Amino acid sequence: MAVYNVHAGHCPQGKGASGAVGILKESVEDRIVKDEVIRLLRAEGHTVYDCTCEVNTTKDGCLQKIVAKCNQHSVALDISIHLNSGRNDYKGDKSTGGTEVWNYDTRTKAISDRICANIARELGIRNRGTKYDTDLYVLANTNSPALLVECCFVDDKDDADHWNAKKCAKAIVEGILNKEIKEDISERKEESEMKCMFKVDGNATVYYFDGNRIVALTNSDQMRILQEIYKDNNGHDMPFYNWTSSAPWYMRLKQVIDLKPVNKLP
Numbered sequence: 001m002a003v004y005n006v007h008a009g010h011c012p013q014g015k016g017a018s019g020a021v022g023i024l025k026e027s028v029e030d031r032i033v034k035d036e037v038i039r040l041l042r043a044e045g046h047t048v049y050d051c052t053c054e055v056n057t058t059k060d061g062c063l064q065k066i067v068a069k070c071n072q073h074s075v076a077l078d079i080s081i082h083l084n085s086g087r088n089d090y091k092g093d094k095s096t097g098g099t100e101v102w103n104y105d106t107r108t109k110a111i112s113d114r115i116c117a118n119i120a121r122e123l124g125i126r127n128r129g130t131k132y133d134t135d136l137y138v139l140a141n142t143n144s145p146a147l148l149v150e151c152c153f154v155d156d157k158d159d160a161d162h163w164n165a166k167k168c169a170k171a172i173v174e175g176i177l178n179k180e181i182k183e184d185i186s187e188r189k190e191e192s193e194m195k196c197m198f199k200v201d202g203n204a205t206v207y208y209f210d211g212n213r214i215v216a217l218t219n220s221d222q223m224r225i226l227q228e229i230y231k232d233n234n235g236h237d238m239p240f241y242n243w244t245s246s247a248p249w250y251m252r253l254k255q256v257i258d259l260k261p262v263n264k265l266p
Ligand SMILES: [Zn+2]
Pocket: 009, 010, 019, 020, 026, 082, 083, 084
């Protein structure tokens, strides 16, 4: 298992030297990304230090604090999370700005190439590729190998439309570890999730199948609260079917519910 440093690139939003602001706010989004990167790396068993500067300070003060935190630990990689700016495309021109990763030298090239390709693929934005700069403060002053990820552009509507901080974080971690992460408990839960609602012949009564039994709801607020909780847990609407008595699929569902468990298998 490896040790990593992860940090968001600037001060918190509205506090001192916060990051670029366009359609997206760098200091808001980069923190969602870094929190998720840290969570995913830890879930894979790695040790991770959060080296983000959370105080109100200047640009230089922020960078110095970040580097001081980074250099407290000898790590496999320092990961700096940023969002880019400079596209000035607030309307959207159907062309994304894209993602790029800055390196001090070629030691980190393989990881960098993977992160770029993963983010570009996951978000559907341009891959601007691996770049090099020996003057970027964090890259120049950290003792361990370091990477600076510019996830996408804050001021490009096309990037903002494709943006998903959590997907981006997963793409970064899969690039670092060079493996696919099958962690998401919610994804696995979705696969086994059988809950649904249905109506018959367009009648007002809404039936709810909770995975074990079917009940007839008695008012519309009951439907609303179930749908709300389901969506919060799963990130999408509960399936809702309009079945007809001429093709009564609800009867097939009921038959399955009523089947007796099998005692003996062949
Ligand atoms: Zn930045």
